[in-house]
Amino acid sequence: MTTLEPSDKALVPFVSVDHMMKLIHHIGVEQMMTGISDYIESDFKRWELFDKTPRVASHSEKGVIELMPTSDGDVYGFKYVNGHPSNTKDGLQTVTAFGLLADVATGYPVLLTEMTILTALRTAATSALVARLLAPKGAHVMAMIGNGAQSEFQSLAMKAIAGIDEVRLYDIDKAATAKCAANLAGSGLKVVACETAEEAMLGAQIITTCTADKQYATILTDNMIGSGVHINAIGGDCPGKTELAPAILHRSEIFVEYPEQTRIEGEIQQLDPDHAVTEIWQVLTGQAKGRSDDKQITLFDSVGFAIEDFSALRYVRDQIEETGLFHPLDLLADPDDPRDLFGMLQRAK
């Protein structure tokens, strides 16, 4: 039988930006980050199952375009993501992304989705999962250095997952701080806009740095950091892009996602390639120790890893069927007789 309508197999569920926003509001942003964090935790606990590779990066003067693939043997996922710090001055996002899941057994895609917003959620979910694991007991105040697109998500994920009730905001651009504070009004967080990074860190047990310059920057200097804190360093995430003074790294117990990638992209690109680091998945499975005492400085040198995107994609896939928040996209040619691609084309004339 010849049909010109795409078959079920040809149609890939597509989650647009509009559908993603509807999905987030349907579930609730904090609830969704908590859900994604649970998926990340469960995937990190089966870390050894995954195909892992540093992301495939194409660098230019203006920024980077990356592909981040991984697979657990049953499902394959990848994310396309760019990082262009100079985009904001042209009214564009620094980071945009989309992602895909496919069935390993057939190679057929099963989900295509926007990931600009979803990446913000999964990054914050990862930060908060790790902060819950490593921050000092009773941590409830976070300094948020850098109040750009990621800052509200970080704040709310830390509230929902890591028990934070106060965020202290600082950005070199006061308008960014005002925007973040306004967006967090009514969230249940105590929000304090600060004039300096030092002021933001007053009384904070968790210090999150999330700035976007593609250059070696020193957002935190050594004398700014006391003992007994957890540093969540997100902004150092590509070669030549760091935020912390090396002296801080030497005083810290350093935790990373995937050392092979972090040594290229993270804060530890400033250290010897054999400097000891602990992998988060090993702390989650009990194979490695997390924080050992209240005085320690723990540092999560976060660059973002493909498995976190994979978890977020899995989470979205598990939500959309019930909610119907997707379009079927005519992405795959699927002739009745798989050898007859040409015949399908001819019959469409």
Place this chain on the structure above:
Amino acid sequence: MTTLEPSDKALVPFVSVDHMMKLIHHIGVEQMMTGISDYIESDFKRWELFDKTPRVASHSEKGVIELMPTSDGDVYGFKYVNGHPSNTKDGLQTVTAFGLLADVATGYPVLLTEMTILTALRTAATSALVARLLAPKGAHVMAMIGNGAQSEFQSLAMKAIAGIDEVRLYDIDKAATAKCAANLAGSGLKVVACETAEEAMLGAQIITTCTADKQYATILTDNMIGSGVHINAIGGDCPGKTELAPAILHRSEIFVEYPEQTRIEGEIQQLDPDHAVTEIWQVLTGQAKGRSDDKQITLFDSVGFAIEDFSALRYVRDQIEETGLFHPLDLLADPDDPRDLFGMLQRAK
């Protein structure tokens, strides 16, 4: 000003399977392959400009999923493609694909398109471009061994680009040959269905092999190949998958797309890693010699390279504006204030 409608920058032109088929019929399949072949030739001639890397493959027992990125410094492109030989028995395509172009300066995607059909066109366009370059003078008969999804495209591209007027078909499955012959009826090609591979090769100056088993296979044995032919070997395209007896390789002058990738995936995976090969782009630019005499056996050990997809994507991008054969896809979150992703999300509530 706050708007909930996606901005222009958020909308990525998407070419569905349906639109791709309409585009092909609008342009004509032979004309479109000729056009793509011109783009490939022009990109191969500026080969040294491109970021090149062997494709990033995720192998499983059933098949492979690959990402094929490249960039010329201004435009970035990649293709997602799977190869699952066992898919056909389940009524699925062995190969499905989609692809993307992005602006290197901003990282923003500018085209998303189906590439299952487009890959068939670009593969045939590449084969025919190389055959025109390397086949003996006056070549006009092609043996087509393997009459699956790629066979009609190969035949028509060889007609349009390399001067072929007769194709001689052979497949171990007679139904595949009958399908190919029926699809080529009225194309202007003389089509001869053959009982054996030997019969198909009678009088042929170009021999195309395109079979899909993921295993070392010997589709052509040494004694089947006389002198003065051009072999266009397409089916050997991943580790463990070859079609030609090693003795043929030793008698041939071997031409490849990108040696780093072909030595892993092509027929020459059977040879020493330092066996001499010539790169097609060097023949096109005059830096290397093509066929040196009429008696020579030239072999194009084709595995498919990212630049060919890039050329095909560029070609499609250049056609769709005028024809309108695309949908604007709401793929990118693009808030008015790029730092205010969260605010955009809140306002959508």
